Structures are given as C-alpha cells and as structure tokens.
Amino acid sequence: MSGERVADWTKGAPAIVYQSCGACGGVQYFHRAFCAACGAPDPRGQRASGKGVVYAVSLVCRAATPETKAHVPYNILLIDCTEGFRMMAHGEKDLAIGDEVAARFETFAGRLVPYFVRVA
Amino acid sequence: MSFITGVGLTPYGRHDGSSSLDLMSRAAQAAIDDAGLKRAEIDGILCGYSTVSPHIMLATVFAEHFGVRPAYAHAVQVGGATGLAMTMLAHQLVEAGVVRHVLVVAGENRLTGQSRDASIQALAQVGHPDYEVPLGPTIPAYYGLVASRYMHEYGVTEEDLAEFAVLMRAHACTHPGAQFHEPITVADVMASKPVALPLKLLDCCPVSDGGAAFVVSRERTGAAGVKVRGCAQAHTHQHVTAAPALSELGAEIAIARAKEASRLAISDVRYAAVYDSFSVTLAMLLEDLGLAGRGEAAARVRAGWFGRGGEMPLNTHGGLLSYGHCGVGGAMAHLVETHLQMTGRAGNRQVRDASIALLHGDGGVLSSHVSMFLEQVR
Numbered sequence: 001m002s003g004e005r006v007a008d009w010t011k012g013a014p015a016i017v018y019q020s021c022g023a024c025g026g027v028q029y030f031h032r033a034f035c036a037a038c039g040a041p042d043p044r045g046q047r048a049s050g051k052g053v054v055y056a057v058s059l060v061c062r063a064a065t066p067e068t069k070a071h072v073p074y075n076i077l078l079i080d081c082t083e084g085f086r087m088m089a090h091g092e093k094d095l096a097i098g099d100e101v102a103a104r105f106e107t108f109a110g111r112l113v114p115y116f117v118r119v120a
Numbered sequence: 121m122s123f124i125t126g127v128g129l130t131p132y133g134r135h136d137g138s139s140s141l142d143l144m145s146r147a148a149q150a151a152i153d154d155a156g157l158k159r160a161e162i163d164g165i166l167c168g169y170s171t172v173s174p175h176i177m178l179a180t181v182f183a184e185h186f187g188v189r190p191a192y193a194h195a196v197q198v199g200g201a202t203g204l205a206m207t208m209l210a211h212q213l214v215e216a217g218v219v220r221h222v223l224v225v226a227g228e229n230r231l232t233g234q235s236r237d238a239s240i241q242a243l244a245q246v247g248h249p250d251y252e253v254p255l256g257p258t259i260p261a262y263y264g265l266v267a268s269r270y271m272h273e274y275g276v277t278e279e280d281l282a283e284f285a286v287l288m289r290a291h292a293c294t295h296p297g298a299q300f301h302e303p304i305t306v307a308d309v310m311a312s313k314p315v316a317l318p319l320k321l322l323d324c325c326p327v328s329d330g331g332a333a334f335v336v337s338r339e340r341t342g343a344a345g346v347k348v349r350g351c352a353q354a355h356t357h358q359h360v361t362a363a364p365a366l367s368e369l370g371a372e373i374a375i376a377r378a379k380e381a382s383r384l385a386i387s388d389v390r391y392a393a394v395y396d397s398f399s400v401t402l403a404m405l406l407e408d409l410g411l412a413g414r415g416e417a418a419a420r421v422r423a424g425w426f427g428r429g430g431e432m433p434l435n436t437h438g439g440l441l442s443y444g445h446c447g448v449g450g451a452m453a454h455l456v457e458t459h460l461q462m463t464g465r466a467g468n469r470q471v472r473d474a475s476i477a478l479l480h481g482d483g484g485v486l487s488s489h490v491s492m493f494l495e496q497v498r
Binding site: 010029030031055056057058059060061062063064065067068071073074076077078086087088089090097098108109111113 | 237240241244248250251252254255256257258260261262264265266267268269272313314315316317318319359360361362
C-alpha cells in the first residue's frame with residue numbers, strides 16, 4: 001500500500017496533490033485507489049510544485065449561491081501543471097491563455113482554494 | 121428498420137401551474153395522435169429526467185399517470201444528449217423486435233417550478249464534487265472555459281459567437297411556440313450582461329418550461345416516412361478538467377461512427393439539427409461535424425448558409441438558444457422540427473429539401489455525444 005492520502009486543498013490543506021502510477025508512469029489529478037490509465041493499484045500521491053501554464057479562462061460574473069455571489073467576478077481557470085496534469089483553479093482576473101503561473105491559496109466561499117498568479 | 125412515426129411539442133417558455141408530468145403528458149398525447157396510434161398500442165416508454173421533480177423511476181411514474189402499461193420502460197440520463205440517446209435506443213429496441221411502438225418523452229417545468237438560481241446550482245453539479253464544484257463554477261463557466269480555448273486556437277471572436285445567437289433568434293421569430301420573438305443583433309449580444317466571460321447572457325440558452333415527445337415504430341403508421349438511417353455515440357470524459365484536446369472531442373468520433381453506420385457523407389445532408397446550449401457549443405459542433413471548416417462556422421452564418429433558404433438550414437425552430445431549453449425536452453424540439461421539415465409540415469418555416477437530416481446532441485461539457493441521420497422515404 002502507498003500509505004495515507006496526502007492532504008490537499010480539497011481537504012483544507014494548502015497543497016495541490018496528484019498521483020503517479022508506478023506501473024505505467026501515468027499521472028492523474030482526480031484521486032483514485034487505482035491508475036485510470038492502466039488499472040494498477042495504489043498510485044503514489046505527490047505534492048505538485050504549483051507551477052503551470054494557463055490553458056483556459058472564464059470570468060464568472062453570475063454566480064448561483066449566496067456564498068459565491070459575494071465573490072463575483074471571479075476568474076476560473078484550467079491550468080496545465082508542470083507535472084503533466086490539468087486542474088481547475090481560481091486566479092488573477094487579467095490572466096490569459098499561455099501565461100506562466102504559480103499557485104497560492106485563498107479563501108473562497110469559506111474554503112481554501114488554489115489561486116494562480118502570473119510569474120514574472 | 122425504424123421510423124419516427126409521430127411528434128409532439130408544447131410551446132416553450134412559461135407554463136404556470138403545469139408540472140413535469142403535465143408537460144410530458146401533453147407532448148406524449150400530441151405525438152401519439154400525430155402517429156395515428158392509440159395509447160394502448162404504445163408498448164415501450166423511454167423518458168428523460170426532471171431536475172424539478174427527481175424520481176428514481178420516472179418512466180413508470182409517467183406510465184401510470186398517463187394510463188399505459190408498457191412491456192418496456194425506463195428513464196435515460198445523458199444530460200443534453202438524452203433525447204437523441206433515447207431515440208437511438210428506441211431505434212434499436214424496435215429493430216430488435218423487443219417492442220413495436222416506443223414513446224420517447226420528456227418535459228419539465230424548469231422555469232416556473234424552481235428559482236433560476238436553483239436551476240443554475242442544480243446543473244453546476246455536473247462538475248466534479250471535490251475538484252470543481254468548490255470553485256463555484258456554473259454551466260456557463262464550464263462552457264466559458266471551452267469557449268476561451270476555442271477562440272484562442274482558431275482566432276474566433278466574441279462577435280463571431282454572437283452570430284449564432286442572432287441566427288437562432290431570427291429562426292425563433294418565425295415559430296409561434298418559441299420562448300423569444302424579439303429580433304436581436306450582434307451588438308445586442310455583445311451588450312448583454314456578462315455571465316461567464318467570454319459568454320454573455322444572449323450567448324446562453326434560457327431556462328424554460330416545456331415538453332416534447334415522439335413515437336419510434338417498427339413500421340410507418342401513415343403515408344409520411346421518416347426513417348432512422350443510422351446513429352452512434354461517443355463519450356470521452358465527464359468533467360471539463362478531464363476533457364481531451366479540442367481536436368479530439370467526442371462529436372468527431374460520434375459523427376464518424378454514424379456516417380459508417382448509415383453509409384452517408386456530410387455532402388448528403390440537407391438539413392441540420394445541432395445542439396446549441398450556448399453560442400460556442402453550436403459553433404464548435406458545426407465544425408466538429410464537418411458542416412463548416414475549423415473556425416469558419418461564423419462566416420457561414422454571416423453568408424446565410426444556415427438560414428431557412430440557405431445551403432444547410434439549421435434549427436429552423438430557433439434551437440435551445442431561442443425556442444427554449446426545458447432540460448431533456450430542449451434538444452428533442454430539434455428532432456420534432458426536423459420531422460416537421462421532413463414531412464412538409466413546417467409551414468412558413470418549410471425548407472426546400474430536408475430529405476436527409478443530421479442531428480447531433482451533446483451532454484455534460486461536450487462529454488457525451490449522439491449523432492443521427494434521418495432519411496425521408498416515400
């Protein structure tokens with residue numbers, strides 16, 4: 001067994017965690033007990049560097065819950081992370097596709113979420 | 121072989137006081153009447169889901185309410201692709217000899233049965249519960265992400281996307297059942313309230329009440345014949361975070377399989393009915409299906425290509441964007457309109473030739489795809 005799950009932002013810890021497969025080398029972002037590419041059990045949880053490139057952006061101006069409405073507008077991003085997985089996150093409002101970014105963490109609707117800023 | 125033997129459609133918009141079952145029943149009765157059948161002749165029921173009135177056995181709830189005792193019945197859930205997925209299954213059920221007449225039905229009081237916030241929130245749950253939903257995305261945001269990437273890769277502008285909303289509105293203006301009848305311009309779309317940029321309010325389909333139904337039969341029941349020529353699906357992912365590259369999306373896979381199944385080419389198609397939850401959805405799907413070159417769909421709209429009198433009439437009822445979107449029934453209106461066109465009953469919207477139609481549905485965030493070819497037989 002690969003041991004205990006490494007805590008990440010979905011569990012309230014200021015970290016981005018992905019899994020890598022010892023059998024096929026595949027990486028995945030959504031946590032599973034197996035590798036979705038080859039089915040091998042117990043892919044290893046690893047902390048990501050938090051570095052990546054912006055793949056897509058959408059500035060949310062109309063939110064659906066009282067908690068999220070308090071934050072509009074907020075920028076939702078898809079980030080291609082250096083380690084080879086893609087993740088959804090928040091980030092600076094002026095980010096553009098192709099920008100190199102690094103992760104921080106901010107509070108959104110009462111929870112810790114990854115927030116990407118441009119690296120100079 | 122299978123035929124679409126009858127269709128039924130309510131107006132979309134507000135139906136104050138109507139439940140999902142009421143709207144399903146109205147559309148179902150219209151479709152059965154259109155097929156010239158009696159209720160008792162319906163031996164199969166496929167239905168969609170209702171976000172307003174969720175139920176683990178909606179097909180039998182409906183069957184009991186409607187007063188039929190089918191030999192085969194269950195619900196199907198593939199998001200926006202549900203209508204065509206049910207049609208594909210109905211086609212296969214009658215072809216396999218399981219049943220003779222399948223009623224495919226959906227309806228929902230999504231506009232008046234719950235608040236707009238509740239609808240937006242319910243639909244956002246298609247996102248990943250741990251890795252996406254806590255970030256506060258909405259369905260427009262999922263598609264806004266896709267739109268930003270599509271615009272980036274193919275040099276498409278927000279004005280280009282607006283053309284699709286303008287076209288669907290122009291078509292809706294000619295259909296009395298459509299939710300919206302005021303013409304709009306590209307400038308109106310550009311000036312509409314930002315929702316999830318680059319998407320603005322008029323780039324987004326509305327929330328509607330409505331119902332749609334059709335009957336799929338082994339033999340035709342009247343003189344008009346609309347045959348299911350071939351269909352196919354593709355499912356590449358659920359969440360936008362896990363979506364493949366734009367050039368590897370499921371629409372291209374589904375259409376390739378459907379062309380093979382039907383032995384047809386895009387050059388054979390005379391009428392198109394394509395899912396249009398957002399302006400960008402329609403633009404991307406038209407290109408993925410081969411109805412326009414990459415990044416060129418908007419230019420074809422401007423040239424009148426997809427108008428009623430154009431080379432490839434498209435969603436002549438106004439689509440989800442302007443006829444309206446009541447959930448599963450939303451995209452079923454596309455098939456109802458196609459049937460009316462193929463049987464010469466579209467009145468002031470009638471196109472010259474709808475002998476071969478291509479229909480395409482998309483569920484999730486370009487996650488699930490169904491492509492289908494219908495053929496007019498005499």
